[in-house]
Amino acid sequence: MSEIINVPEIFGKNVFNDKAMQERLPKSVYKKLKKTIEDGAELDPSIADVVAHAMKDWAIERGATHYSHWFQPLTGITAEKHDSFVTHPDENGKMLMEFSGKELIKGEADASSFPSGGLRSTFEARGYTVWDITSPAFLKEDATGVILCIPTAFCSFTGEALDKKTPLLRSMEAISEQAMRIVRLFNKNTTATKVTPSVGAEQEYFLIDRAKYLQRKDLIFSGRTLFGAPAPKGQELEDHYFGVIRERIGAFMKDLNVELWKLGVTAKTQHNEVAPAQHELAPVYETANIAMDHNQLVMETMKKVAERHNLRCLLHEKPFAGVNGSGKHDNWSITTDTGMNLLDPGETPNENIQFLLVLACVIKAVDTHADLLRRSASNVGNDLRLGASEAPPAIVSVFLGTQLQKIHSFTSFGNRAIKNAEVRQRTPAAHFLSTAGCCLSQVVESVQPPVRSSMQSPLDRHGISLLQTNTQVVCF
Numbered sequence: 001m002s003e004i005i006n007v008p009e010i011f012g013k014n015v016f017n018d019k020a021m022q023e024r025l026p027k028s029v030y031k032k033l034k035k036t037i038e039d040g041a042e043l044d045p046s047i048a049d050v051v052a053h054a055m056k057d058w059a060i061e062r063g064a065t066h067y068s069h070w071f072q073p074l075t076g077i078t079a080e081k082h083d084s085f086v087t088h089p090d091e092n093g094k095m096l097m098e099f100s101g102k103e104l105i106k107g108e109a110d111a112s113s114f115p116s117g118g119l120r121s122t123f124e125a126r127g128y129t130v131w132d133i134t135s136p137a138f139l140k141e142d143a144t145g146v147i148l149c150i151p152t153a154f155c156s157f158t159g160e161a162l163d164k165k166t167p168l169l170r171s172m173e174a175i176s177e178q179a180m181r182i183v184r185l186f187n188k189n190t191t192a193t194k195v196t197p198s199v200g201a202e203q204e205y206f207l208i209d210r211a212k213y214l215q216r217k218d219l220i221f222s223g224r225t226l227f228g229a230p231a232p233k234g235q236e237l238e239d240h241y242f243g244v245i246r247e248r249i250g251a252f253m254k255d256l257n258v259e260l261w262k263l264g265v266t267a268k269t270q271h272n273e274v275a276p277a278q279h280e281l282a283p284v285y286e287t288a289n290i291a292m293d294h295n296q297l298v299m300e301t302m303k304k305v306a307e308r309h310n311l312r313c314l315l316h317e318k319p320f321a322g323v324n325g326s327g328k329h330d331n332w333s334i335t336t337d338t339g340m341n342l343l344d345p346g347e348t349p350n351e352n353i354q355f356l357l358v359l360a361c362v363i364k365a366v367d368t369h370a371d372l373l374r375r376s377a378s379n380v381g382n383d384l385r386l387g388a389s390e391a392p393p394a395i396v397s398v399f400l401g402t403q404l405q406k407i408h409s410f411t412s413f414g415n416r417a418i419k420n421a422e423v424r425q426r427t428p429a430a431h432f433l434s435t436a437g438c439c440l441s442q443v444v445e446s447v448q449p450p451v452r453s454s455m456q457s458p459l460d461r462h463g464i465s466l467l468q469t470n471t472q473v474v475c476f
Helices: 018-024 027-039 045-061 101-105 165-186 217-222 247-262 288-308 353-368 370-377 380-385 402-408 421-426 428-434 440-447 466-472
Strands: 064-070 082-084 106-110 126-131 138-142 145-156 195-209 267-272 278-283 311-314 328-336
Touching (some): 018 045, 045 145, 165 288, 195 288, 247 267, 288 311
Antiparallel strands (some): 126 145
């Protein structure tokens, strides 16, 4: 009989989360720290030592001996340097365990061995890590011991971003600033103060028997299949996809879930995927910043747990032509801090002007910055993996779905005119979607009565020029 797992009891036990902070921090310090997290401001140095002391005691009680500024360089994996809590012994020879606020907030790292664009010189690649206070610290448990990991952003001394978290935090701030202009435009009495992207990253993966893995130099050196032949049975639905999970794989999934739940990762769904030996894990969506940290932990934990079961985990494998590769489906949305989902179409999306404006901004952003999006996901593995029957790998596309496509079918994008003037009168929201790159004054005219005379537009009431809105709202 399988052991009973108390999920509520173990969930987040290795995370210095809000519950742990409330229990261990003085009330005044907790309030300041909470406000800092919500506002995205810098940590007040006056409370840094108190927070560091509480975090150290919490970690040591759970067996931690070292701490690390955990960051994400441009390698696709995480990086860490371990420092022990050990300091100089006192006059009696007793060892002291210390962790200061300065050590919590900032660390010095070296990225000279990591790919960092043109910054190849050691002095240019040196920098500092800064605690990302919006992402909670956590404990890593493995053969190394127990390590207190502090999520950080990594910048060079010259100001260049040397990691993946820094651009993410900057983009989240930019989206919040511009999206709030839309929120205030349509909801002038709103109490919302920020807009946050939320992501649920579904991780697909292959599990290969370790003995067979070691016989394949292509898997060892490249992490993907370069030679061989497809499985003889193909990809029949009844054969694998959503089929019964084999006991050996189920044992792996069970251990994986436990490890992830301890880290506060909301692992929810597990099943066989389409290709032979392919599987998937899907978490509940959460704030983009935390979701990205958790996805790094998911990938790392998958590899570690697989080793315990004499398996090897291939994360982004594309085995053969005609056989599905593994990817990451990102289910995302943008939501205000009051709970309003800006990408919620509602019951009548063709009349939901706020939704259509946000959608138009997204489409415009993808169109304008397709090269940047392509570059952000481009590597050897992805270029070989992507490009199934939908599109070649060089194409970044947007699929709207049947209902929204009907709205779009009456329109043309960019500066082109409406195909049918009568349609514009009948469905003004269609014009709204089609003119993402045009002046928003046209949009106001399409939803307001034709004769406006001296009426003041909603944009004017907020002190924002029409031209300014046109150029900045879509600047993601």
